[in-house]
Amino acid sequence: MSRVNYIVWGVLLAFGAFVIRESLNHKYYGSDFGPGPGFFSFWLGMLLMVLSLVQIVMIYRRPAEPLPDGFIPSREGIKRMLSIMGALTASLFLMEYLGFSLTMMGFCIFLLRRLGRQPWWLTLVLAVAASFGATYLFGLLQVMLPKGFLGFI
Amino acid sequence: MEAFQHLMTGFAAALSPMNLMFATIGCVLGTLIGVLPGLGPAAGTALLIPITFKLEPTSAIIMLAAIYYGAMYGGTITSVLINVPGEAASVVTCLDGYEMAKQGRAGAALGIAAIGSFFGGTVATFGLVLVALPLTRFALKFGPTEYFSLLLVGLTLVMGLAGKSLAKALVMGILGLIFSFVGVDPVEGAPRFTFGVAPLMDGIRFVPVVMGFFGIGEILINAERSLTGVMAGEGKVSSFFPRRDEWRISITSILRGTGLGFFLGLIPGTNSAVASFMSYSIERKVSSHPDKFGTGVIEGVAAPETANNANAALIPLFTLGIPGSPTIAILMGALIMNGLTPGPLLFSQHAAFVWAVIASLYIGNIILLILNLPLVGWWAKLLKIPYNILMVFILVFCIIGAYSLNNSLFDVGMMIFCGLLGYLFKKLDFPLAPAILTLILGPLMEQSLRESLSVSQGDFTIFFTRPISLFFLILAGVIMVTSAWQAWPAAIREESKGAEV
Numbered sequence: 271m272s273r274v275n276y277i278v279w280g281v282l283l284a285f286g287a288f289v290i291r292e293s294l295n296h297k298y299y300g301s302d303f304g305p306g307p308g309f310f311s312f313w314l315g316m317l318l319m320v321l322s323l324v325q326i327v328m329i330y331r332r333p334a335e336p337l338p339d340g341f342i343p344s345r346e347g348i349k350r351m352l353s354i355m356g357a358l359t360a361s362l363f364l365m366e367y368l369g370f371s372l373t374m375m376g377f378c379i380f381l382l383r384r385l386g387r388q389p390w391w392l393t394l395v396l397a398v399a400a401s402f403g404a405t406y407l408f409g410l411l412q413v414m415l416p417k418g419f420l421g422f423i
Numbered sequence: 424m425e426a427f428q429h430l431m432t433g434f435a436a437a438l439s440p441m442n443l444m445f446a447t448i449g450c451v452l453g454t455l456i457g458v459l460p461g462l463g464p465a466a467g468t469a470l471l472i473p474i475t476f477k478l479e480p481t482s483a484i485i486m487l488a489a490i491y492y493g494a495m496y497g498g499t500i501t502s503v504l505i506n507v508p509g510e511a512a513s514v515v516t517c518l519d520g521y522e523m524a525k526q527g528r529a530g531a532a533l534g535i536a537a538i539g540s541f542f543g544g545t546v547a548t549f550g551l552v553l554v555a556l557p558l559t560r561f562a563l564k565f566g567p568t569e570y571f572s573l574l575l576v577g578l579t580l581v582m583g584l585a586g587k588s589l590a591k592a593l594v595m596g597i598l599g600l601i602f603s604f605v606g607v608d609p610v611e612g613a614p615r616f617t618f619g620v621a622p623l624m625d626g627i628r629f630v631p632v633v634m635g636f637f638g639i640g641e642i643l644i645n646a647e648r649s650l651t652g653v654m655a656g657e658g659k660v661s662s663f664f665p666r667r668d669e670w671r672i673s674i675t676s677i678l679r680g681t682g683l684g685f686f687l688g689l690i691p692g693t694n695s696a697v698a699s700f701m702s703y704s705i706e707r708k709v710s711s712h713p714d715k716f717g718t719g720v721i722e723g724v725a726a727p728e729t730a731n732n733a734n735a736a737l738i739p740l741f742t743l744g745i746p747g748s749p750t751i752a753i754l755m756g757a758l759i760m761n762g763l764t765p766g767p768l769l770f771s772q773h774a775a776f777v778w779a780v781i782a783s784l785y786i787g788n789i790i791l792l793i794l795n796l797p798l799v800g801w802w803a804k805l806l807k808i809p810y811n812i813l814m815v816f817i818l819v820f821c822i823i824g825a826y827s828l829n830n831s832l833f834d835v836g837m838m839i840f841c842g843l844l845g846y847l848f849k850k851l852d853f854p855l856a857p858a859i860l861t862l863i864l865g866p867l868m869e870q871s872l873r874e875s876l877s878v879s880q881g882d883f884t885i886f887f888t889r890p891i892s893l894f895f896l897i898l899a900g901v902i903m904v905t906s907a908w909q910a911w912p913a914a915i916r917e918e919s920k921g922a923e924v
Contacts, residue, residue, distance in 0.1 A: 278851055282594060289601055296613055305876065307608035307615055310869055311601065318597050325590055340648070341850070347647040351846075354646055358639070358818065358839045365832060374822070378815050385646070386811035396812060400819045413827045 272334045274341075276326065283322035289315030353384050369418020374401035426552050433778030437485065437786055445482045446783050449489025450790045456490070457497015480761035481776050485783040487757050488737070492787045495695075496540060496795055499728055503532045507638050507817065512695040512731040514637070514856050515703045519716065519723025526719050531665050535721055536728040537795045539677045543733030544788040546681050551738050551781055555770065567874035568885050572895035574868040578861060579902040589907065591853045599858035602627050603865025610873050622833035629862055631825045631838035636855050638821045639842020642814050644849055669721045676706055676722040677729045684733030695731035700860060702730035737784070740765050741777060 289311055297306030343351070357377050365373045378397035382388045388396070405415055436442065478486065498513040503520035516536065523532040578596065605616040606626030617623040665673050683705065684698040706726040707716045716723050740751050758765050769777055825838040848855055879885035886892050 274851075292616060296608070296615060297611065299881075305873060307611050307613045311604055311615065314597050314601055314604075318594065318601075321590055321594055321597075343647040350646040351643050354639075354643060354818070355839070355843065358822075358842070361822065362832060362836050362839060365835075370823075370826075374819055378819065381815045381818070382812065386809070386815070388812070396815070400816055404819060404823060408823060408827070413823070414830060415823065415826065416832070 272329055272332075274337065275329045279322045279325045279329070283319055283326070286315045286318030286322060289318065350385055353381065357381055365416045365418070367418055369420060370415035371401045371405045372418060372420075373416075374404065377401075426556055429774060429778040430552050430782060432775065433780075433782035436481065436775065436779035437782035442482055442485050442779070442783065443786065445478070445486040446489045446787050447790055449486040450493040450787060450794055453490035453493020453495075454497040454500075454791075454794065455493075457494035458500050480763060481779050483761055484754075484758060484763075484776070484780050487754055488780060488784060489787045489790070491751075491754060492544070492784070492791055495732070496537065496791055499536045499540070500533060503529055503536070503724070505813070505817070506641050508633070512699045512727075514633075514696070514859055515699045515727045516724055517637070518703070519718070519720050522717065522719030523721070523724065528719065531669070531721065532724045534664050534796065535669075535673050535677075535725045537792060539673075539680060539725045539729035540732040541788050541792040542677055543681045543684055543729035543731075544791075545785060547685055547733045547738075548781065548785045548788065550685050550733075551741070551784070554738065555742055555781075565891070566889075567871040567878070568889050569891045569895065571868060571871040571875055572886055572892040572899070574864050574871065575899045576895050576902065578864060578868070579899045588852070592857050595848070595853050595855065596857040596861045599861030600865045602632065602858070603862045604869065609866070609870055622831060625829075626866070627837060627862070628828060628834060629859075630828050631834045632841045632862060633859060634821045634825055635838040635841025635843075636845035636848075636859070638817060639839065640845025640849055640855075642817065643842060643846040645810065645814070647846075665721050672722050673725045676726040679705065679709075680726040680729030681733040684730030687730070696860060696863060698733070699727035699731040700856065702726040737781075741769060741781075 293308040293311035293315060296308030296311075298308050298312065299306050357380050361373045361377045364376075368376075375397050378400045379393055382393040382396055383390075386393070408415060437446070495512065498508055499516055499520070502508045502513040502516040503524050506517050506521040508514045508517055520529075520532045520536070523529065601616075603626070605623055607614050607617075607624050614624055680702045683702050684695075687698045687701065703716075703723060703726060706722050707713045710716065710720075710722065712720070737751070737754075740755060755765055763769060763773055763776065821838060822835055825834045826832065828834055845855060848858075875885055876883070886896060
């Protein structure tokens with residue numbers, strides 16, 4: 271666990287340094303006597319760095335701890351997570367071109383088959399309900415969802 | 424007395440068949456919208472505004488207020504059943520509500536939440552009647568200095584939500600603040616942390632972050648383990664009433680939650696999220712078993728759910744024109760769309776409207792109790808839907824919710840990114856609630872600090888020379904010291920335990 275903690279607090283330390291660096295691009299004091307755009311972020315970055323450093327020192331002084339049970343996901347677990355993240359990311363990029371309904375149809379079919387292992391008929395019924403059904407329902411509520419190249423779904 | 428006469432006139436208007444029907448429709452729609460995971464009260468209320476376009480202003484706002492109340496309760500349902508809070512106010516309900524659901528006690532959690540919400544909401548509505556007029560007069564005395572100090576109290580509460588590690592809670596609070604500063608600086612107009620990305624100029628919106636942290640993050644955590652058996656409430660939901668031994672605890676928690684929520688409701692700037700977080704912290708502090716919080720104790724649901732309804736977030740909106748939460752901000756937008764400007768003048772210029780809406784809040788509470796208590800079992804049937812199917816629907820609604828706020832795919836991307844962050848934070852035992860709280864309070868705090876210092880020409884002593892501000896600063900200091908004091912021995916114990924291992 272110590273190595274994981276070193277990495278986590280190390281990343282936070284680096285992020286704190288990054289925030290400080292960014293804040294230095296802005297004025298510390300504003301033109302109207304008050305703090306400028308860089309004031310808050312500078313001190314937040316400092317606080318983050320100090321906290322991270324203190325934690326790193328504490329981890330160094332503390333004896334090594336084993337990883338909690340189940341901390342590292344199983345291979346199947348990783349595959350499931352990657353499937354979800356992959357489907358979400360793909361749908362984000364495809365939605366503008368394919369439109370909401372078609373993208374969500376593919377999204378649902380993929381996840382229901384890959385993770386749900388549902389029969390084809392149920393997969394199709396649920397996918398149509400979640401994609402075209404949602405488009406229709408939210409259309410009634412005047413929520414405009416991306417239409418894509420076909421221009422109507 | 425004057426207020427009660429106005430209220431009676433308000434009841435006469437609110438109890439007209441048409442307004443009663445709109446209130447009922449609003450409660451049903453709000454609960455449905457709130458139940459849809461990832462949609463939440465803010466997005467739900469915003470989505471339903473077009474429905475009210477053709478109504479006259481009083482009916483429109485009565486319906487929207489009912490939607491808000493319904494969605495708040497709907498958000499509680501999703502917090503308990505699937506660990507997805509509708510809004511920041513329901514975040515804390517997840518901690519014990521979801522754990523209760525996992526033990527097959529979702530019904531009891533939802534039942535006590537409905538009872539607490541009804542009691543708190545009713546007291547708050549009567550409170551609004553009592554304090555509205557004096558508070559409107561007092562409103563002119565509050566300046567940015569007092570607001571800043573008040574918000575500082577809110578931020579120090581982050582320490583009370585420390586969980587296992589104070590350092591981790593502080594880091595999450597800081598990260599929430601940093602997130603909140605992304606966008607165009609409100610005073611100088613300079614873009615901060617935008618890296619040339621145009622959509623970041625508008626800042627990071629609260630809803631995609633919440634949906635990502637709590638919706639996508641939770642789904643990823645569940646997917647990592649297994650997709651069967653992770654859904655809350657594998658056991659049967661047999662009763663929506665607490666056990667006999669839990670009633671006494673629940674009643675005292677509800678009373679404390681009502682008192683606290685109502686008190687905080689009087690203070691402008693503190694939204695229902697602050698009330699629920701603070702209420703949870705207090706319950707843990709006064710409890711004889713604080714270590715059991717987070718494992719499914721009923722007071723962990725009863726108190727915050729009561730407090731966030733007793734908070735009467737509409738008090739600051741109606742009396743001072745200050746929206747206390749994203750949903751209230753949407754209601755404020757709806758009021759302005761209907762030609763009504765919230766603030767002290769509302770009571771004098773549109774008295775009939777205001778009092779009808781206030782009366783409808785009380786009626787809405789009764790409708791919600793009638794609607795929800797018997798239907799708790801029905802809502803709990805959502806548990807029977809296999810998680811691997813429900814999960815896909817949650818993801819679709821999260822995408823719709825994030826997109827529909829601003830018709831922006833960037834917000835969907837932000838939600839996915841926050842989902843990944845949420846997963847990592849949960850995995851590493853970093854509490855998410857402090858980040859959400861500071862994300863909400865950050866911009867308000869920065870703005871009031873900078874306005875105060877503009878007034879004082881850069882002199883920081885302004886915060887100590889104004890009595891109300893000084894009171895809030897002392898309160899913030901006391902909370903900070905108490906929280907640090909409580910966390911310190913725990914850290915030492917943790918260290919010695921580590922040494923033994």
